[in-house]
Amino acid sequence: MISIFINILLLVSFINPSTSSTDAKVYMVLMEDDPVVMMSLRSSEDRTMYKERMTQEHDVFLKSVLQNSSYNKLYSYTHLLNGFAIYAKGEEVLHMLRNAENVISVHEDTKMEKLTTHTPDFLGLTAGAWPALGGSTVAVAASRENVPQGINSQNQHALEGSSVHNTLQEQLLLQENLIPRATMLPPLMLMVMEGNHTASTAAGNHNVPVITNDFNYGYASGMAPGARIAVYKALYSFGGYMSDVVAAVDQAVEDGVDILSLSIGPAGVPSGPSAFLNVLELELLFATKAGVLVVQAVGNGGPSSSSILSFSPWITSVAASITDRKYNNSVTLGNGQHLIGSGLAPPTVGGVFFPIAAAADVCEKNITAGLVESCQSADPFIRALVRGKLIICTYSFDFESEAASIFTVAATAQKIGAAGFILTIDPDIGSEHIKGATLTLQVPGVILNNMESSSALWEYYNSNTIRSRTGEAVGFRATARILDGRQATYSGQAPVVASYSSRGPDVNNALLENADVLKPNIMAPGSSIWAAWTPNSEGDEYIKGQTFALLSGTSMATPHVAGIAALIKQKHPSWSPAAITSAMMTTANVTDQSGAPILAQGKNKLAPATPFDFGAGSINPSKAIDPGLVFDVNFKQYVQFLCAVPGVDDMSIRQAVGVGCPAKRKEWCSDLNTASVTVSNLVGSRKVIRKVTNVGDADEKYRVSVREPVGVNITVTPQVFKMSVNATRNIKLLLEATHRTNAYSFGEMVLEGNKNHVVRVPIAVFVSSSLVLKAVMDLRKLGIKNSHLSKQVGGLECFRFLSICQTP
Ligand SMILES: *[C@@H]1O[C@H](CO)[C@@H](O)[C@H](O)[C@H]1NC(C)=O
Ligand SMILES: *[C@@H]1O[C@H](CO)[C@@H](O)[C@H](O)[C@H]1NC(C)=O
Ligand SMILES: *[C@@H]1O[C@H](CO)[C@@H](O)[C@H](O)[C@H]1NC(C)=O
Ligand SMILES: *[C@@H]1O[C@H](CO)[C@@H](O)[C@H](O)[C@H]1NC(C)=O
């Protein structure tokens, strides 16, 4: 224990070598004494009084410990945590706070990242879960733009969070039926950027026409149109800080929300035993204790493995899929060639062909080539030459760095009177992820988002353009017409795990082993999601003025799950957050619309998806409402989980969660009663117990079957059992390593009821060693050195005491 503790200290001082710097920093300070949720305060007056007293105590404490003008208090945290955030300068402050009485811990603020209508039909919601429109409250973390950290200092009300209960206003808006649900917020509330987008995805109104740039793209609906929404500003356009997010969560739970939808995550995952004990994770654990389900984006770091940003077992971490809807656009060339690209733009007029001209061939010659080719300004164009032609512009690094935008290309085309534009890709980029490719345009345009189409266009253009001896274009014989890019096509092959969606396994513990927690938990649509947009958003210049936007990311998948969780909560108000998560996980689809296993986009390839790509699978709302069985977890069991994390000692648990570890500790993190089984280091065998509760409305007989991961023999008892309503029972799984796999392998346990319930539990195991190696481990434990145990013989590792060799 002692050596591990020293390790932690070293780690901290290694990460923060510059605490001596005089830069001002934000610190979050956690104090002794319980926050509001821990107290049994009966009336709301009592709660308010307690809250005020805590806030005062923070101020008195700060006055007594720090010099008057050396700090600025940003927030008092009172509901889920007892603590505060301050903005202060210098090492001295940190030192004084750390050593002050009543202080549990001091944490330097860290950066958080923002991890964007067809989806309800795709999920089968319209047929299944929707008739029951609910009244749960969803909190959605939104962005706070252009408000530098610290400016809102003493103002604890800067969050402007508030639930929406104004039925009169609600009625009005429902009648208009054109405005997303997100607008039912008090007028003073300034929602910006993704706030509107994610909020409307979670709980936007049913069947809202998506009209943008004068075109009706169809009808959009939020996942839970009957839910109430509260939106809290905690982010800037570039991301945000944990101290603000912690304050927003504190306020949201105090306001009585049922579900928190966090489309944000830490900029980097803390490693080591303290990962689960950082301020935000702890706060979210307390939120769970208070009955609030936390849904969080898993991150956009895929397809690399171990790219998870949402890692705690009390959080529902959401992966993103692409749906089967595609918007492609195409251009037909004068020679009959048909090039496919993208671009949500109208067709060129009249179905006729227009001459094509490369931007450089119709511009003044004294301008830098790069400026001309990206078509970011109308100035260099020679109007007489360009009018009525399709201009070819080039997508270069300037677009990637956002110095140039497709929106401006369209604006230029309009200003110079071009018939439209064709955007080709700079061969140096070669990327197929075009920034701004999903914005809606008023000008005919096509984005040739692959090198083949781009080269084909240039070849056709160059061989049909007549040039003078000096190379000047004098005759434009190449022609084309652009088709309508605003019509969606549906492939019927979906969902597929999106390449950007972060992948498991979960974070490392102190022994540098992955935690025995399955992440992500569940997958929902995240690519090209239509939802409400803030017309006056300062964030992305190119979508300014639009009321709907098509965005992608695990940020967009998260509110889908939050909305569906709200439907479940409304149907089953007494269910715990863990029960709701279990319901969504055990009923998720592992096959796509055609019945084939769901695939995952990898680096330039598709492969069958594993639980590290999509958790339990693709969310299936109509089944999640009636899962049959659930795996429940309470606060005490989460504490037992923390006590089983290697390298975490009793003292830090007690300080973090207010209670110590039980005398009889759980041995493994895999003992937590989740709707999944993950063993990241199986040595020999491990017993895993799961407790199920029958939440169906009748007695049911279940039959258990197991698909074993490679290298593991699993014995389940009982294999058949009958359960009465509300009854609970244990299921025992014995995992035995049969051979070393040197990689994770996956399987599942399926409990099939005779009343139509199918409960699926994903299994992920890394066999570190077979039974033979178990014996070796035991010998090592006896203190026998590795070099005495085995030696290399002809590429094999041979064990002296066992007369056994194997490939190392
Ligand atoms: C300390 O703070 C109080 C109130 O904020 C102020 O009136 C006073 O001038 C300050 N004293 C010093 C020494 O800065
Ligand atoms: C789930 O799978 C079933 C059967 O394969 C399919 O009919 C249904 O459309 C799928 N639902 C979703 C939301 O993918
Ligand atoms: C959010 O969207 C609604 C509807 O488009 C809009 O009225 C509201 O102003 C938006 N929020 C902000 C801050 O613009
Ligand atoms: C979209 O692409 C598909 C296949 O790639 C093609 O069949 C279809 O014609 C394209 N649609 C348009 C509008 O070009």
Ligand SMILES: *[C@@H]1O[C@H](CO)[C@@H](O)[C@H](O)[C@H]1NC(C)=O
């Ligand atoms: C380029 O040449 C045009 C016409 O000769 C002139 O009007 C313009 O000012 C020049 N621009 C620059 C940047 O030199």
Ligand SMILES: *[C@@H]1O[C@H](CO)[C@@H](O)[C@H](O)[C@H]1NC(C)=O
């Ligand atoms: C798996 O376990 C069962 C029950 O103990 C046993 O009968 C079977 O032989 C085992 N299979 C392997 C491959 O070890």
Ligand SMILES: *[C@@H]1O[C@H](CO)[C@@H](O)[C@H](O)[C@H]1NC(C)=O
């Ligand atoms: C099962 O539990 C629920 C929720 O506590 C309760 O409403 C219901 O009456 C119980 N049913 C039976 C048969 O005990």
